[in-house]
Amino acid sequence: MSRLLTDLPQPAALAALDARSVIVQPVGALEQHGAHLPLSTDLVIPEEIGRRGVERAVTQGVDAWLLPPLAASKSDEHHWAPGTIWLEAQTLWRTLVDVGRSVAATPARTLVFLNGHGGNSALLQVVNREIRRRFGLKTFSMGTGTQRAGGGGGDGPDEHGMGIHAGHSETSLMLALRPEMVDMSRAVRNVPEHIAEFATIGFNGSPVSFGWTSDDFGPSGVIGDATGANAAYGRELVEEGTAFVATALVEISRFEHAR
Numbered sequence: 001m002s003r004l005l006t007d008l009p010q011p012a013a014l015a016a017l018d019a020r021s022v023i024v025q026p027v028g029a030l031e032q033h034g035a036h037l038p039l040s041t042d043l044v045i046p047e048e049i050g051r052r053g054v055e056r057a058v059t060q061g062v063d064a065w066l067l068p069p070l071a072a073s074k075s076d077e078h079h080w081a082p083g084t085i086w087l088e089a090q091t092l093w094r095t096l097v098d099v100g101r102s103v104a105a106t107p108a109r110t111l112v113f114l115n116g117h118g119g120n121s122a123l124l125q126v127v128n129r130e131i132r133r134r135f136g137l138k139t140f141s142m143g144t145g146t147q148r149a150g151g152g153g154g155d156g157p158d159e160h161g162m163g164i165h166a167g168h169s170e171t172s173l174m175l176a177l178r179p180e181m182v183d184m185s186r187a188v189r190n191v192p193e194h195i196a197e198f199a200t201i202g203f204n205g206s207p208v209s210f211g212w213t214s215d216d217f218g219p220s221g222v223i224g225d226a227t228g229a230n231a232a233y234g235r236e237l238v239e240e241g242t243a244f245v246a247t248a249l250v251e252i253s254r255f256e257h258a259r
């Protein structure tokens, strides 16, 4: 049975939900992913991992429901590449607050943003609190759990923790999920290795962050090394992501701020 809430008529959707229900809103992105991956890479991944994770969580007793993914989000770091369809931070903010308001009108009291694009992470953390304060929902944001090395990504061989965009893990995931959309003959390595010498400054997870756009690191649009990507590794990540999402939803379903 589909767990896509919007497959139901409105009265049936209303009847299906109660205060224990967990609504999962995947947040995708439409942005350049080099010459070898589709613009929809960051839409496909949270949609696929979200569906698998929600279905598994249901088998573990969670009343989880999916909304269709938001396709476009805050991809301003890829603004320089036409074909990228991006929202300003303020636009995404207002869109997510409106989703929160809409979910709060249902019997469900829990909203989870399942994020497929790292550029949204900071905003999602802030909007969690806004929606909680304004509408009283329990709110959560999470990634897809498909990148090793501490959530920020960069798990491929010799990526130095910087395989954050169209690199080893994303390319492997797409080889597992949408092989017909991947052109490995155009896969490249583009790792800004000089940044690895800085102890405090870096990408996600470093104590000092920095402003960047993806063309700061060269014209390919890739940040990472896609050349060794393979479907077998991608299938491992799909399973890890599915298990992560299911486990997180089980915890979210029993989370209380106070007891």
Ligand SMILES: [Zn+2]
Residues within 6 Å of the ligand: 033, 041, 042, 117, 164, 165, 166, 170
């Ligand atoms: Zn991506």
